[in-house]
Structure formats: C-alpha cells, structure tokens
Amino acid sequence: MQVTETKAEGLKREIEIVVPASDLEARLQTRLYEAKDQVKLKGFRPGKVPLAHMRKMYGRSFMAEIVNQIVSETPRNVIAERGERSAMQPEIQMTEDEAEAEKVLRGEGDFRFTLSYETLPSFELKETSGIKIERPVVEIPEDEVEEQVKRIAENARAYEPKDGAAENGDRVTMDFVGKIDGEAFQGGSATDSNLVIGSGQFIPGFEDQLVGVKAGEEKQVEVNFPEDYGATHLAGKAAVFDVTVKAVAAPGELELNDELAKKLGLESIERLRTVVREQIESQFGMATRQKVKRQLLDALDADYDFELPEKLVEAEFGNIWTQVSRELEQSGKSFEDEDTTEEKAREDYRKLAERRVRLGLVLSEIGEKAGVTISDEELQRAVLEQVRQYPGQEQQIYDYFRKTPEAVQSLRAPIYEEKVVDHLLSTVDVTDKTVTKEELMKDDEEDEQAAA
Structure with missing residues (x-):
C-alpha cells in the first residue's frame, strides 16, 4: 500500500x-x-x-x-x-x-x-493556578424559607363551597375560552381551572374582574397581555375571555403545623422547613455553579488562541443556528425585533461556535491529562435522570436508550465536561462572595449560553 x-x-x-x-x-x-x-x-x-x-x-x-x-x-x-x-x-x-x-x-x-x-490542533496546556474565581453565595434568611413554606401551605389549603359572590382570596373553578379579534388562540382555553382571586397567577386585570361572580354565572373578561409577555405572539394584544363560573369556594385556615407536613408525606413542620431550605439551597447552588463555570470558561477562553478545525466550527454553528431559527419562528419574531440583523447575528453566533469548539478541545485535553473518566454507573445514572423527565413514558424512554447506544454516549460529553470543571476548580483560586438573591439570579440566560 x-x-x-x-x-x-x-x-x-x-x-x-x-x-x-x-x-x-x-x-x-x-x-x-x-x-x-x-x-x-x-x-x-x-x-x-x-x-x-x-x-x-x-x-x-x-x-x-x-x-x-x-x-x-x-x-x-x-x-x-x-x-x-x-x-x-x-x-x-x-x-x-x-x-x-x-x-x-x-x-x-x-x-x-x-x-x-x-486534524485536531496541538497546543500546550497552560498553568491554571493563577486563575481567580469569585463564587457568589447567598445566605438564605429564615423569612425566605418561611415564605416558601407559606406558599406550600396556600396550595394545600382547604376550601369550602360558597353560595355567595366571590371575594378576594376565594377560589373560583371555571371554564374559559380566550379570543383575540374574535378568534380563539392556542393555550387560551381551559376546563375546570382553579384560580384563587388575588394570587396573581393570571394576566394582570383578569382576577380583579372575577370579584363578585357566582357559581353558574357567565362573564366576559377583557384584558391586555403585557408587552413583555413570555409568548411573544400574544404580547401587547387585547383579549376577551368567555368565562363560565362552575364553583366558588372560601379558604379555610392557613395551617403551618405538623398536620400540614403529614398531608405532604413528611413527619413534622420542622422537617418541611428543612426540605424547603434544601430545595432553595439546591436552586441557588445551581445558579452559583453556573456563574463559577462561566468565570472559569471565560478565563480559559482568554488563555487559548489556536487554529480551529473548520468543519467542527461549521457543525457547531449549524446546531446553534438551527436552534435560533426555531426559536424565532416559534416566537413570531425577526432579527429586527431583536435589534440586530441576520448578518450580524450570524457573525455573533459563529463567534459563539468558535468559543464552544475551542473550549471543548481545551477541556478535553485537560481531562485527558488529568485522567478524567466516565464510569458505567455514571452513564446509567444519567440515563435514569433522562427517564425521570418523562413521567408516564418511563419504559419507552428507557427502551430507547437501551436500544440506542449512541444516545447513551451523547450523555457522556456533558458529564465529562462537568467532571473536568470540578477538577479545574480544585486547581484555581476560588473565593466566596456573599451576594443577594437578585444578584445571583440575574443574567442567568446569558451565563448559560456562554458557559455551554
């Protein structure tokens, strides 16, 4: 040959x-x-x-x-x-x-x-001990825990049927159909929907117009969707909801006691408070992890500059661009609505693709040198985590992964990356900084995109 x-x-x-x-x-x-x-x-x-x-x-x-x-x-x-x-x-x-x-x-x-x-590029790994990371930490006050416990108690509160008109705090059971310009819109209808007046769960102005309604009554509720409404195709639009009131119920006493905890499958109210605190700590912990990872990847990105395989960049850009295009189509927005142009967006997302490829190569090299590996048990846990995300379809999802080895392998990359990040965090200078909840949670979307 x-x-x-x-x-x-x-x-x-x-x-x-x-x-x-x-x-x-x-x-x-x-x-x-x-x-x-x-x-x-x-x-x-x-x-x-x-x-x-x-x-x-x-x-x-x-x-x-x-x-x-x-x-x-x-x-x-x-x-x-x-x-x-x-x-x-x-x-x-x-x-x-x-x-x-x-x-x-x-x-x-x-x-x-x-x-x-x-070929994959060759590059020398650089010392990481000089990297400084500021880890934002939120001290969880007792009133934060108590507020969450009260919300749980509100959801578990008993309601008694009421013959009279609905008041603030009452629960209304209703059917409704939302219309814009006389046409029903997707997601604007429901049957046997429960709404506590004053809870702020619905569009601003909706709940106020239910004060005074009685069981069996029909009512038209007129509202305007907020300009910043999540479903952008509805944002800023006027809507009319045809509401049929099926029942009105008055709230019972708000109970913060062991009986409440037992209704939720816990032994005491103190155990409920502990569980709530752990959930808050987990939520804040994920946000802290995201910001720490963002700082670490930013530092690595600044340290490395080498030629990238064009096809890897093209493949990554293609994935990003497909997702961006799908999100724009679903939201009904254009690049102009986002204060940019398609040309500028392509340029920005190509830079993001280059960053992801570069960091992927760096992390892979660091992991290889550090002997980072993924065990079968870790992959199995990742599969089970995927299965749990589809309640009612667990067997079908599990069978899919069992019959599709490449799907299991696709879970390897994110696990590997997190393990390499853990390794790196053990080698860099990390100091804690106490911040407010608002400071910790802001700009999470930007952090997720850059850290990915």
Whole structure:
C-alpha cells in the first residue's frame, strides 16, 4: 500500500492511498481459500471446488468486500500511523469512472482513493493556578424559607363551597375560552381551572374582574397581555375571555403545623422547613455553579488562541443556528425585533461556535491529562435522570436508550465536561462572595449560553 500526502495546509490534510492490484489479488486468494470449505456447489464435494471456479463464481463480490474493508479500516490506521487525530470522520473520495472501478473489481487494476480530513490542533496546556474565581453565595434568611413554606401551605389549603359572590382570596373553578379579534388562540382555553382571586397567577386585570361572580354565572373578561409577555405572539394584544363560573369556594385556615407536613408525606413542620431550605439551597447552588463555570470558561477562553478545525466550527454553528431559527419562528419574531440583523447575528453566533469548539478541545485535553473518566454507573445514572423527565413514558424512554447506544454516549460529553470543571476548580483560586438573591439570579440566560 502506498500512502502519499498531497495536501498539508494548516489543519487540513489530504492523503492519496494506492493499493496495488497485486495486494488485492493476494487478499482475494486468501478470501477464496477461506471460503472454499464453506461453499456448496452442485457437482462438487465440500472443500473440492477449484479456486478458479470459485473465482469465477464469487471473485467480483469477494473483491467488493475487500475494497469495502480497506475503505473501512485504512483511514483509521493511516491517521494513527501519522500520529494525528482527525477532528471529524474523514471524507473518502473514490473514482467515479465505472470502467476503472470495474477493473479493480476484476482484479486488473490498482485501487486508489483519497482521504480528506482536518486534524485536531496541538497546543500546550497552560498553568491554571493563577486563575481567580469569585463564587457568589447567598445566605438564605429564615423569612425566605418561611415564605416558601407559606406558599406550600396556600396550595394545600382547604376550601369550602360558597353560595355567595366571590371575594378576594376565594377560589373560583371555571371554564374559559380566550379570543383575540374574535378568534380563539392556542393555550387560551381551559376546563375546570382553579384560580384563587388575588394570587396573581393570571394576566394582570383578569382576577380583579372575577370579584363578585357566582357559581353558574357567565362573564366576559377583557384584558391586555403585557408587552413583555413570555409568548411573544400574544404580547401587547387585547383579549376577551368567555368565562363560565362552575364553583366558588372560601379558604379555610392557613395551617403551618405538623398536620400540614403529614398531608405532604413528611413527619413534622420542622422537617418541611428543612426540605424547603434544601430545595432553595439546591436552586441557588445551581445558579452559583453556573456563574463559577462561566468565570472559569471565560478565563480559559482568554488563555487559548489556536487554529480551529473548520468543519467542527461549521457543525457547531449549524446546531446553534438551527436552534435560533426555531426559536424565532416559534416566537413570531425577526432579527429586527431583536435589534440586530441576520448578518450580524450570524457573525455573533459563529463567534459563539468558535468559543464552544475551542473550549471543548481545551477541556478535553485537560481531562485527558488529568485522567478524567466516565464510569458505567455514571452513564446509567444519567440515563435514569433522562427517564425521570418523562413521567408516564418511563419504559419507552428507557427502551430507547437501551436500544440506542449512541444516545447513551451523547450523555457522556456533558458529564465529562462537568467532571473536568470540578477538577479545574480544585486547581484555581476560588473565593466566596456573599451576594443577594437578585444578584445571583440575574443574567442567568446569558451565563448559560456562554458557559455551554
């Protein structure tokens, strides 16, 4: 086999490989000999079929198998022998000339093909001990815990049917249909919906207009969706809701006691407070982790600047752009609505793609040098976490991962990244800084995009 490098420009490589006809013939002879004892042909005893006859019957198909095997195995071996790592699956180009291809299959010509690929860049890892991270920490006051406990108690509060008109604090059970310009809109209808007047759960102005309604009454509620409403296709629009009141109920006493906890499956109100505190700590902990990770990745991004494989960047940009386009389509917005242009957005998101690829390569190299690995148990826990996200479909989701190994492997990258981040945080200078809840939670979306 002859291996000739025909291009070496930056990370791009092109390798021409020639397998002489004599090598193909030797492989074919071996294949024919191996198959001799297995082939059953009329008129011949087992193992007594002449090789010439075997070649006539199976030579072409066996040669096709040999060519496919060469194409499958050679790229990996050639790249490894060159001491390189391909950024993505190499592209393989073979002749499109049918006559030339036929000569190869008949064993009369050399087999030529070309590998095109980009290598992973080589770079020196830099010292991380000089990186300084400020970890934002929120001290959870008792009144924060108590407020959350009261919200839980509100949701568990008992309500008694009421004959009179609904007042602030009463619960109204209703059916409603929302319309804009006389047309019902998606997500604007519900049946047997419960709403506590004054809870602020619905669009501003909606609950106020339910004060005074009685069971069996029909009412039209007119509201305006806020300009910053989450569903942007409804933001700022006037709507009319046709409401049918089915029941009105008055609230019972708000109980903060062991009986409340027992209704929730806990032994005491103190245990409930402990659980609530743990939930708040977990929520704030995730936000703290996100901000710490953002600082760490920013520091790494500033430390490294090397050529990136174009195809990796293109693939990452394609993923980002598909998501952005889908979100714009679902929201009914345009780039102009976001105070930008498509050209500027493409430029910004390409920079984000380059950052992600660069950091991915750096983290991978750091993890490899540090001996970071993913155990089967960790992958299994990740699968179970995915399963839990689909209540009612657990078996189908579990079966999907069991039958789709590549889906399981897709969970490996985020686990690996978090373990490398943990390793790095043990090597850098981390100091705690007490902040408010508002300071900790702001700009989370930007942090998530940059840290990803």
